[in-house]
Amino acid sequence: MSQVKNYISGIMVAFILAVVAKFLSKLIPYHVISAGVFAMLIGMAIHPILGKITDVKTGINFVSKKVLKVSIVLMGASLSFTQVYEVGRYSLIVMTFTLLTAFGFGNLFGKLFHMNWKLSNLISAGTGICGGSAIAAISPTIEADDNDVAYAISATFIFDIIMVILFPLMGQLLSMSDLGFGLWTGTAVNDTSSVVAAGYAYSDIAGNYAVIVKLTRTLSIVPVVLIFSYVNLRVKINNKKYGERVKVKVKKIFPWFILLFLGMVALKSTGMIKEVVGKELADLSKFLMIMSLGAIGLKTDFKKVYKSGIMPMLHGFLISTLVVIVSYLVQNMLGQI
Template sequence: MKNMQKLVPGILLSLLLALTANQLQKIIPGHLISAGVFALLLGMVINPFISGNRNFSSGIQFTSKKILKFSIILMGLGLSFSQIFSVGKFSLVVMTFTLASAFLGGYLLGKVMGLPWKLSSLISAGTGICGGSAIAAIAPVIEAEDAHIAYGISATFLFDILMVILFPIMGRFFQMSDLGFGLWSGTAVNDTSSVVAAAYAFSDAAGQYAVIVKLTRTLSIVPVVLIFSYIHARVESRKTAGAGTVHARNKVDLKSIFPFFILFFLLMVGVKSTGLVPDAFSAQITSFSKLLMVMSLGAIGLKTNFSEVTKSGFKPMVHGFLISLLVVVVSFLVQLMMGQI
């Protein structure tokens, strides 16, 4: 009970931000800036005033992590497997090219810029897969330094802030379809929360498509972590071969890296696909899940100290920006070749 009481202030503050952001969205003609973007930015503005207040920290952390995942699970009640399959056949092709671009381009650019391979790999993983979640999952298996983790997360987050604002504008400029924009944002924007914010700013349909693509993309974190575990073991074994010592390979805990909330999302899709859920009820659940998403984005903003993020170093920022830009362009060009744009 006491733990629940600790969550209340942060959750209520996040809810207040969400309600305020929804009102601000209505003021902007054409909804060019979504409620999620407003909540994120408002949270970042408020952060310096509450960062030292422990009364809010637990609730903000809970909202940014748990409630975000719960909102995505609920979104499954507004989708069917036919929609997922229609998007999936295109997204796998686009993802193949974007992941290859992120890791190959990141490796080459890291070499040119003289960045440590661990730092370069973390930035590439954050860009290619799912932002901070991918970085947090890969960092332990390659024994990355804390500074590298901070640099990697900061580099991808700054680009995400920019893309959340610019993506809907560019999508309308190119007159993209809901499916095309959902594919583009789902494969090119880094963090799940940023994908949600950018895609729903374009349209609700694009937001649903983008979530499907993003969740599919998130699953790639499992094989990528296993690959990096192997690479790290090989690198360390070469270092210690001359010294006659054996480096113990870090074990990968699949339970800690597998995004299990995706399974619950698919369960909700299965329930909706049975046809037993009334459309009116699923529409209400979808609206509620969107409110929870805006709350989560506000909480992420409340956790983010923008001045600290910008101090992470020049080279990692440039590396992250260039790789993210490469992924954006590759995703767009692949869809253009597929006739989706």
């Protein structure tokens, strides 16, 4: 019973935070700062207080991980396969260039900054794929130290916070279309939560596109994890430290919620979900996203970010900046801006 109370208390904190964030967002002209951004910033501001209250942690973790996925699944009720195809065919091309940029320059900067290859590639994975999720999936595969994981997450997270605020402003400055901005955000911003915040801060249509692209990008976790499993084995052999092959369980790292999202899109495409119902589910999806972003902010400790050091931060900033530039240039060549 106590565990249930822990869930409820954490969920209620995230719910109240989302309501406050929506209210504050409406006070800003043109909604320049979205409710999701407000939720994250307020969450980080009150983390020192709530971080000490163990009763709410279970519910906050639940919202930040599970509820976010539910919100993405529900978003499928407002989309169709035509939209998915329109974005997906271009996102794969852009994603190929951004992944090559992230890992190529990531290893180059890693050597220049004298960083170990595990930390360097964790940052590259977080930047090129999907932030903390990619880092969490790859770290056990390459047997990374906890310090490396903390550094990598901190390095990618700070850039994401900056981009959540700057991306919509840059999109307006560059007069980007909803499709172009969604594609740019989905391929250049790291974490799913930040993609959601930046995308919907621009427009609802851009937000939908950004999430579709981000989901496509998330799928690259599987081949990348398998590749690094092989790389780690080769490093062991080269160092004459023979051991058992690192086993990668695809079932645990595959983002299964994507299949549910596609199932919801299928129901909408076939007309089984009516427009009115689809709109209601989409509105619910947005609110759940705001709750999730607030919960993620509540879990962020600035003291740990501060202790991460300068070089990993610079490493992550340089790679993220290059990914943003490459994504924009490739889209420009494809005529999708």
